[in-house]
Amino acid sequence: MSVADNAEIPSALARQSAGEPQTGTRAKSAPADAPAIVSIKNVSKTYATGVQALKPVNLDIKRGEIFALLGPNGAGKTTLISIICGIVTPSSGTVIADGHDILTDYRAARMKIGLVPQELTTDRFETVIATTTFLRGLYGRPANRDYVEKVLRDLTLWEKRRDQLQTLSGGMKRRVMIAKALSHEPTILFLDEPTAGVDVELRRDMWNLVLRLRDNGVTIILTTHYIDEAEEMADRIGVINKGELILVEDKNTLIKKLGKKQLTLHLQEPMTTVPAELAEWNLSLKAEGHELDYTFDANAERTGVPSLLRRMADLGIGFKDLNTTQSSLEDIFVSLVSDRKK
Ligand SMILES: Nc1ncnc2c1ncn2[C@@H]1O[C@H](COP(=O)(O)OP(=O)(O)OP(=O)(O)O)[C@@H](O)[C@H]1O
């Protein structure tokens, strides 16, 4: 029996194994009005120690999206994920996961959810295939060798399936964690810091893997403090800081909305100070007076660039070259988080 014939396999996975062409990973992001697959309402958490890890959070995750939860250490990312996965009890609020309340309908909700926790936990003497198959059974799913094979092949673990976990490298162990999380065919996958401490190449692999999973119909929520990770993969980004969800935005809108551009003019003649006639542009001199920087809002009606260049021409200040750079998500993130500290 081919994998695609098996009714147990989620249709998207089956389609893929049937050799249907995969469209570009970017093309499949969720439409703006897609219904929520996870609905978080007023969820807060104060631990027994008195630490308020989460202030009331309201958030809808759209079906089929990759949502990145970005925030510094201790921001509350793991707490939020742990609540949705039923590991931590919320102090207040409700969460509906793919139609099931995580408190009153726990088992059904948990069935929909796969979790790759931040901490690697593997049973050293188990084999890759045994641990994955066992977990599937634990969730009450009937055995399905084809599905397990598909998952392990997707994660390039198939060749290693009979190896003991203790003999695997860190990166492979991480992939085993993903295989375990997918063993019961969840529709929602949480990845808590999927690439913490992995090398550049493996990070790339992991990113590609996550994109493939999304193309297979799985909704992905990941936490990270790597801004480039969010920038690379996410459809939407939530920024969490000190237990507060301070921003949720479509990634591209976020970059566009908050993005500042910087214009650098490479001067023909170096300057010691910015001429008073150019004071209104708030320029700064760099590279020992050889470069003049102007930071502006790229989306403003008037950027001030044409008038600056005109005024410079009037003053006889020549430049050899110019270039512009757009601020990255990193700049945005740093400014958001530091604004809050003030
Ligand atoms: N079991 C616990 N008991 C008491 N306090 C906790 C517990 N777990 C987390 N905290 C506290 O709650 C806050 C949020 O922690 P959390 O692990 O959710 O942060 P995080 O955003 O995942 O951080 P990191 O990026 O370091 O993983 C921190 O102040 C942390 O010390």
Ligand SMILES: [Mg+2]
């Ligand atoms: Mg964490």
